Amino acid sequence: MTIASLCTGRKSSMAIESPAAPQRYEDSYLYRLRHSAAHLMAQAVTELYPGARLSIGPPIENGFYYDIDFPEPLREDDLAKIEAKMKELAKLDQRIERLEVSRDEAKGLILDSTIPGMGEAVSEYKLQLLDAIPEGDTISFYNQQRTDRAGTFHRFLDLCRGPHIDSTKEIKNFKLMSIAGAYWRGNVNNKQLTRIYGTAFETKEELEQYLHNLEEAKKRDHRILGKELGLYMFSPRVGTGLPLWLPKGATLRDVMVDFMKKEQIKRGYDPVVTPHIGNIKLYEKSGHILTYRDKMFPFMEDEEKETYILKPMNCPFHIEIYASQMRSYRDLPVRYAEFGTVHRYEQSGEVTGILRARGFTQDDAHLFVRPDQLLDEFIGVVDLMKTVLNKLGLTDFRARLGTKDPNDNKYVGHEDNWTAATQAIRDACAKMDLPYFESPGDAAFYGPKLDLIIKDALGRDWQMGTVQVDYNLPERFELEYTGEDSKPHRPIMIHRAPFGSLERMIGLLTEQYAGAFPFWLSPVQIAILPIADRHNEKAQELALQLREVIYDTRALRVTVDDRRETLGKKIRDNQLQRVPYMLILGDKDLENGTVGVRSREGDLGAMTLEAFLNQLPS
RNA sequence: GCCGACUUAGCUCAGCGGUAGAGCGCCCGCCUUGUAAGCGGAUGGUCAUCGGUUCGAUUCCGAUAGUCGGCUCCA
Secondary structure (H helix, E strand, C coil), rough: CCCCCCCCHHHHHHCCCCCCCCCCCCHHHHHHHHHHHHHHHCCCCCCCCCEEEEEEEEEECCCCEEECCCCCCCCCCCCHHHHHHHHHHHHHCCEEEEHHHHHHHHHHHHHHCCCCCCHHHHHHHHHHHHHHHHCCCCCEEEEEECCCCCEEEEHHHHHHHCCCCHHHHHEEEEEEEEEEEEHHHHCCCCEEEEEEEEEEEHHHHHHHHHHHHHHHHCCCCCCHHHHHCEECCCCCCCCCCCECCCCCCCHHCCCHHHHHHHHHCCCCCECCCCEEEHHHHHHHCHHHHHHHCCCCCCCCCCCCCEEEECCCCCHHHHHHHCCCCCCCCCCCCCCEEEEEEEEECHHHCCCCCCCCCCCCEEEEEEECCCCCCHHHHHHHHHHHHHHHHHCCCCCCCEEEEEECCCCCCCCCCCCHHHHHHHHHHHHHHHHCHHHHHECCCCCCCCCCCCEEEEEEECEEEEEEEEEEEECCHHHCCCCECCCCCCEECCCEEEEECCCCCCCHHHHHHHHHHCCCCCCCCCCCEEEEEECCCCHHHHHHHHHHHHHEEECCCEEEEEEEECCCCCHHHHHHHHCCCCEEEEEEECCHHHHCCCEEEECCCCEEEEEEEEHHHHHHCC
C-alpha cells in the first residue's frame, strides 16, 4: 500500500473498509473545499508569520488542519488574526491552479525562496514529503495568486496531490477551532509542530448547524452526565484517572456484571478471582515488563526484597491457574473469566474521564484451546459479543480486524500460526455475519485481534471489546495439555473482553443514551412520587412490594421521593435524572387502587399496578 | 510526557489592580401539593496552590497541581 496522500497523514486511510460507500467523502466537493481552506490558512500564516515553516495540511473528517513550525509559540488568541487574514485573501478570488512537474522541477520549486510558501523555510519538511512520493507517481503543486487593489501581490504555492476547488472565493464559511501540538509524521521523537484545526462548510447554515451540534454533543459528554446523574466522581485527593463509583454508578456496574456473568455461565466459562498485585517475576516471564514497564505504576518492594507490581493485566494469573495441574485434551477448552481490576499508568495528558482511566475493570477471560478448537471458540466469542452489543442496544460500532504489518518485525510467533489465526477470525466473522474491516498493523505483537470501535459524543473513536489470539504466552509459560497420543501439546490462548472495560463501556453508553439508559440498565427504574405526605406510608409499602418483583436477574430498583416538594418539582427532578417510570400516588389512586404512571415520554394515565408491570419492556 | 487553554460558594457561572456576586443545592420556616422549578429566610468562598511585580493582587507575571482540546499511546 502506498502513502495515501501527500497531504493526508491519516492512519485510518490504511484501513480497508469492507462495504464501499456510495459517494466517498474523499471525492466530494466538501473535501476539496476543506483542502483548499487548509491552503488558504497556510497562505495567511505565511503572510502573517514570515518565519513559519509549513509541513502538512489535509482535510479531515470534520474540517482540516495544517501542521506548522512557528518561530514563536502560537497562542489561541492568534486564531482570530489568522481568520481575518484568510477572509481577506479568500475575497481576492485567487484561481487555484494545478501544475504537474518532474521530480527535479519539484525540488527546484521547493527550494525557490522567491515563491511564497516555498523556499528554505519549508524545504525541511516538503523535501521529505517529495521523497516519500513513489517513483513514477505524478508530482503536483497547487498555486494561487492575485494582486489586490492596493497593488500588493499575493501568492501561495504548495506541494499537494489535490484536488482543490477552483477559486479561494468559494471559501466563505469556515472557522478556526483550536491549536494543538502534533509531532512531525506522528513520531514522538520528531519535532513537535503547531497544528491549527479548522472547519469549513459549503453554506453558512451548515457551519452553524455543525457548531450547534458540537454544543449539543457537549451536553451528552459522559463526564457531565456522570456528575449530573450521580454515577461516579474523581477527586484530586485520590488521584488522576482513579474513579470513585457512586451508588447509582455502582448499581449500573452490578447490573452489567450480572448480565455478563449469566451469559458466561451459559457458555461454559468458569469464574476465577486473582489479586491486584503480584510478584514481578511473573511479569518478567510473561514478557510484559519489557513491553509494558512504562505503563505500570511504580513497583513495590517488601522486606525480603521481593518486588511486587500492581497488575496491568490479568493473563499471567489465569495462566498460573491453568498451569497448576495436568490438563488432558478432554479438559479443553478451559475458559477462565474474571472481572479483573487493572491499573495502568497512562500518561497524564491522555487520561479522559472514565473512557481512559488509570484504574479500570476488564470483563476479562482467557480461553485455553486446542488448535482444532480455535475456530469454534472464536465463533463462540463473536457470538457473545454480538449478544452483548444487541443487549446494550449498540448499533453504531465498527469491527476491526487487526492484522500484521508486513513491514514491521516486532511480531513474535510462526508465520503459519499467524495465517491460521487470522483466517480463523475472518471465518468466524463471516459465519457470524459480523461486518469488519481489516487494519494492517493493528495486531497485538503476539497475534491478530478483533476489536469493536465505537465513537463518543465528540466523534472520537474508542476501542471497546476485543478478542485476541495468542500463541506467545503459552510458549513463554510452556503451557501444555496431554493429547490423545499421550504426548504433550501446546494450547492456544484467546484473550477476550466483550465490554472491554466496564468504565469505558459505561462512559460510552452514557453518551449513546444521553443518560436515558434502557430500563434494564437504569440505576433507578421506578420512582414513586407521593403527592402529599399523608401518602408517604403507602408509597413505602408500594416500594417494598415492587422490590419483590424480579426483573432480569435482580429485584426492581425503586425509590420513593417523599421530599416536602410539589409534585411538579418531583417530576422535574426525576425526569432530569432520566428515571424511566414515575408512579404518582395520591388520594384518587388510593381510592381507586391505581397509580398514575409517567414514562420519560410523559403521562400514561392511571392504571393498576398489575397493568403497569405488564407494560414494562420485556 | 509534549503543545495550547482553563481553574471564583457543593453545582452552573458573573465580576475585577482597592481583599467578592447571582441562580440552583444544602439547612430552617410557611405551604400539603395531581404531571417539568410554591414562597420566605439563613448558611456558604484564605477567588486551585506557591512565589514574584505593586502602596495594594482574586485580577498582572512565573512555577506547581488538577481539568479540558489535541499529539503520542490505549480497554
